[in-house]
Amino acid sequence: MNQLVVFRRVCTCFLLLLLVLQFAVSPAFAREDIGTRDALTDRIEKYLTDLKNDENSMGMYAGIAVYDLTDKTYLYRHNAERNYIPASNMKLFTTVAALDKLGPDYQWRTDVFLQGKVNAAGVLAGDLVLKGNGDPTLMPADLQQLAAAVKEAGVKRIDGDLLLDESYFDDTRLGVSWMWDDEPYGYSAQLSALSVHKNFVTIAISPGKAANTPPTMAMEPATTYVKINNQVQTVAGAETDITVERPRGKNEILLTGTIGVSAKPYEEDVSLEDPALFVGDIWKQQLLAQGIGFSPSTQIKKTSVTSGVPFRTHLSMPLGEVVVELNKQSDNFYAEMLLKTLGATEKGTGSAEAGSEAVADVMKRAGIDTGFRQVDGSGLSRFDLVTAEQIVKLLDFAQQQTYGVELEKSLPVAGVDGTLKNRMLTTDAEKNLMAKTGSMGGVNSLSGYVTAKNGHKLAFSILINGIYKSKYARDLQDFVGTLLASYPQITAPEGYVPAREKVYPLSVLLDPLFAQPQAVGVTAGVIVKSLDKTGDAAILYEKDADALLTPASNLKLLTTAAALSQLGENYVYKTELYGDAPVTKNGVQQGNLYLKGYGDPTISTENALQVQEGVTIEKIAAWIKQQGIRQVTGNLVLDESFFDKERLGLGWAWDDESYYYNPTLGALALNRGTVMVEYKPAKQAGEAVAFNLLPKTNYVTIVNESKTVEAGQENTFAILRDRGTNTIRLTGNLPLDHPGDYERVPVEEPAKYAGTVLQEAMASQGIQFAPGSQLIVQTVPPSAVKWHEFTSLPLKDIVAYLNKKSDNFYAEMLLKTIGAVKKGTGSAAAGAEVVQETVASFGGKTNFDMVDGSGLTRYNLISARHLASVLEGMAKQTSFAAFDASLPIAGVDGTLKNRLTDLAAAKTIHAKTGSMTGANSLSGYLTTQSGERLVVSIIMNGYVEDEDFFMELQDRIMSIVAAYE
Structure with missing residues (x-):
């Protein structure tokens, strides 16, 4: 073998050795890196x-x-x-x-316009306009500088108005689906292109010098735009328990509670309504402080400036500085x-x-x-x-x-x-x-x-x-x-072995459904459990069954199960009628008439608003007439004390308040807290949309700003209620070819609504109240004489309507009823406490949050396992037949009438639906083809492009489970 061949072989072996060493060494580095990541x-x-x-x-x-x-x-x-x-x-x-x-250097403008001339005497013969462009940082001190600039221009008096331009932004004051009970607080302040002090006032309360002495209060900025009712009391100690309330749609702040004499001052940022007018009040104060006067006719009003050169402009701090405060x-x-x-x-x-x-x-x-x-x-x-x-x-x-x-x-x-x-x-x-x-x-x-x-x-x-x-x-x-x-200096946990995913009898069939691309953003809690087996064998499938999710209307299963278990399926509601004296025989009843409610959700008027038999306003009026009464000399007193005065569920969205599914609540309520507005196009384009109000009552005011338009044009018709009022507005356009429809609209103060309609029904029966008589909400005095008691249908019938139709009003009234009967407090919180006790009695866990009775609030957090425990527990109760009969039947009725219609076992599926944006659920009972009884609970939360996917996935799951043998 010549030297060249030997050399080549040696080189080849050396290269092979290097390659072997490289491959030997590289995985070592990779394993070290992978090992760190694994740790x-x-x-x-x-x-x-x-x-x-x-x-x-x-x-x-x-x-x-x-x-x-x-x-x-x-x-x-x-x-x-x-x-x-x-x-x-x-x-x-x-x-x-x-x-x-x-860009970080962006600055917001706030402009001042002088509309008119300033004469030699310093009088502005015109309006002073303040235009906002969305500056979130504007403070009273900035308005002070602008006011000083107006003074420097020689203005001593304004004969026109103070005009406020907030048109740079829309007039939607709050974010989508913000919760109404957050509204009083500064972190949920209303929005306007013209804002100051972040659109809240800061209230500071300091204790008095001794217990039982009044505390002191300060407000920054000081303003007459907001009225404060301070009922806080100074008490001994250092504890503070203060509640801040601001009624929806009003600039009235109620402060209640106590502050300890040794406590630190209490501060709260409180929001307000219509912030541009708040700016106007602060702006006027600053102008007055500069010695600028106003005509007696000067008003603060909103406007829109479309052109012109501003007299003076205030620039905000740069965006780069603003985002520091925003995020920090x-x-x-x-x-x-x-x-x-x-x-x-x-x-x-x-x-x-x-x-x-x-x-x-x-x-x-x-x-x-x-x-x-x-x-x-x-x-x-x-x-x-x-x-x-x-x-x-x-x-x-x-x-x-x-x-x-x-x-x-x-x-x-x-x-x-x-x-x-x-x-x-x-x-x-x-x-x-x-x-x-x-x-x-x-x-x-x-x-x-x-x-x-x-x-x-x-x-x-x-x-x-x-x-x-x-x-x-x-x-x-x-x-x-x-x-x-500390990465990559991380050590692996000693003795930790990753748990293997459990495999269930239905895993091979159901797991692929959740691996679909459409489901990637969804968290699903699912459990399928047999009622005919025990132990581990009963669990046919689980997936994230303990995840606390938003259940939507599946929460009604807890409300109705607890009601049937705790009150009994034959429980009936009563509504009582009292007088200051026994029924007179001469037709003139001296004293007051009293109507006391106990939470009956079915009280109605006899028209399209009536959905069940039971107590109606017409029946009450007819009974009074049958007694021969023609006149009542006193007041109509309405007693709603069986429940608290919380009109809406905690966490309900402010922008749902005009819709039937967001009703107002009270122990004496009528027509599920709503009126009905029927509407249809007028006979000719250009005319106002035709409407009909049910019941025909003066309790609400209809403002018709709508218009009928030619067939085929866009339908922009809407029915909305002004917040905190009983003014209902019809707006937009309704095409001539629209078939007509109706909306139910909630109203404020349900007891007064019931009382007004009762007065009107009595008047139609020829029964009058004396001049000067009033409608009063207060409790029935012990001295009053009970005249009559009106009763509802039994609870099993009420629950059937509730679950079949998924009625929020019924559910909320039922939850407060449970609290009132079992805890002595007609509140949602007391009712939820009873529900949790009921779940515990069924053997279920109570580590969930229940805040309302209907599932409308997103504060509710519950798991599929919790729901399954209620379904399983109810299957052992004497009231199970009534509970089961209340659930929608697939392909037959209720909210499942049009679902699973082609499934052979459809009629064996009795389940409650639930849906809100980003949340969908289905829980109930199912009997398989082999006759096995199952409980199934499915809760899905998350984002999907098409929310119909939620129901499609649920129906696919139910189809597979129903066919399982």
């Missing part, structure tokens, strides 16, 4: 597993994404493609879009004003909808095309839905933009400032983690950046929903944040 994964997964085993946190579900911005790779993902309510993490979308579209302090008002500003500047319309479109444009550039929903700027709405992966993509995108540094400056820093000032102290995350927090009932989120031990910058998002105890959510976030700050 990170195992630490987080073990933590999540431990949470699922604790009753206080087992219903919590999280979406987590961690992305290494240096290596451009994901380090960890857990349900990162599922949608979650983000709370204030929604502000990241708004902030990035604003910095992108407007999580300021909802700044975020909402910013979103509408984006709509105005980018889309030509100052609305949240237009602003969200502008945000979506930026999201597309960030690689987030679809799969999320934004309806407001702050995250206060529970209609907002995003994924952890989307937020991480947004954070990555922002890092590549010139304004990335501005975003980082705006984020709270762990252990340093903002909403993270007191979190992750003395950990590796302190000063190394900057992130946006977000929290509200059942929701907690944290997303931002962290610098790891190896110097890499990581983007992360932790979105958590279904929270029963908020501490556990914050602890999870702090655990993950601290872990990321």
